[in-house]
Amino acid sequence: MDRQHFYAMMNGSGEFDYELYLNTQALFSCQKNFEAFSNRDELQFQIVHQVEELWMKLIAYTLLDIDDYLQQENTNRVVTLFRRVHLTLRLMTEQLGLLETMSPKEYQEIRLQLGHGSGQESPGFRVLLKMPHPIWESFQKYYLDNHELSVEKIYNSEYAHSDAYVVAESLAEFDELFQKFRYHHLQLIHRSIGLGAKSLKGRSVELLENGLRVQFFPELWEIRNQMTDQWGAQYGVKRDSIGDH
Numbered sequence: 001m002d003r004q005h006f007y008a009m010m011n012g013s014g015e016f017d018y019e020l021y022l023n024t025q026a027l028f029s030c031q032k033n034f035e036a037f038s039n040r041d042e043l044q045f046q047i048v049h050q051v052e053e054l055w056m057k058l059i060a061y062t063l064l065d066i067d068d069y070l071q072q073e074n075t076n077r078v079v080t081l082f083r084r085v086h087l088t089l090r091l092m093t094e095q096l097g098l099l100e101t102m103s104p105k106e107y108q109e110i111r112l113q114l115g116h117g118s119g120q121e122s123p124g125f126r127v128l129l130k131m132p133h134p135i136w137e138s139f140q141k142y143y144l145d146n147h148e149l150s151v152e153k154i155y156n157s158e159y160a161h162s163d164a165y166v167v168a169e170s171l172a173e174f175d176e177l178f179q180k181f182r183y184h185h186l187q188l189i190h191r192s193i194g195l196g197a198k199s200l201k202g203r204s205v206e207l208l209e210n211g212l213r214v215q216f217f218p219e220l221w222e223i224r225n226q227m228t229d230q231w232g233a234q235y236g237v238k239r240d241s242i243g244d245h
């Protein structure tokens with residue numbers, strides 16, 4: 001096939017309303033020119049990272065809306081928007097697998113193009129790390145404190161599958177999906193450059209394992225431990241087998 005012909009077609013004319021509304025000319029200029037790629041995997045490398053940044057922009061924007069609706073105690077809106085956030089996080093994680101279609105050697109060629117660039121500089125990731133704290137404060141003020149509730153009450157002693165409980169589970173799911181993204185990203189590094197290698201910043205990628213231990217909403221995980229200890233105390237730490245009765 002005539003590559004130049006198809007390259008031109010991929011960029012489109014930019015004249016149709018569809019192209020104008022989506023700003024496809026600008027969008028396609030965000031990738032290197034076809035002839036500038038270091039190899040044939042680099043287009044997918046750039047696109048996956050760019051799409052991930054766009055998904056993080058959408059998540060951050062949606063979390064701002066969620067915070068507004070938390071303050072209005074508009075649970076239906078909060079839950080629907082969290083569904084959008086959760087689906088987007090799942091997409092982000094799933095998409096990492098695309099990069100596993102690239103051989104370790106071809107990635108090394110691309111890696112030479114990255115300068116000092118590192119995922120730690122990702123604007124999307126950096127803003128997302130800042131948002132869970134204010135989201136938790138809004139949840140605590142409007143769903144718990146204002147109703148004289150606590151995490152313990154909504155999960156255990158006054159459990160009624162209430163709005164506060166449903167919103168808390170949406171928060172827990174966000175935390176869990178973020179962890180899953182981090183875990184799959186670590187697996188991707190394992191697959192492409194190895195886990196023992198130094199990063200472009202000169203630090204060991206094993207530092208990323210600390211990220212796996214980060215919990216945005218530790219209270220929501222601790223309540224599970226407390227409940228298991230408390231309920232388990234009824235039969236002691238070691239349970240009798242069902243067959244003993």
Ligand code: HEM
Binds near residue numbers: 049099185192199
């Ligand atoms: C072959 C693909 C990839 C490799 C080999 C890779 C490698 C790495 C390494 C070594 C780090 C450690 C930080 C440092 O550079 O010092 C890192 C951090 C990071 N990477 Fe990747 N990465 C890849 C793809 C991606 C993709 C597709 C994303 C999409 C968002 C991403 C997002 C991040 C983020 C957000 C961090 C910072 C994590 C934190 O601070 O907890 N990476 N990456």
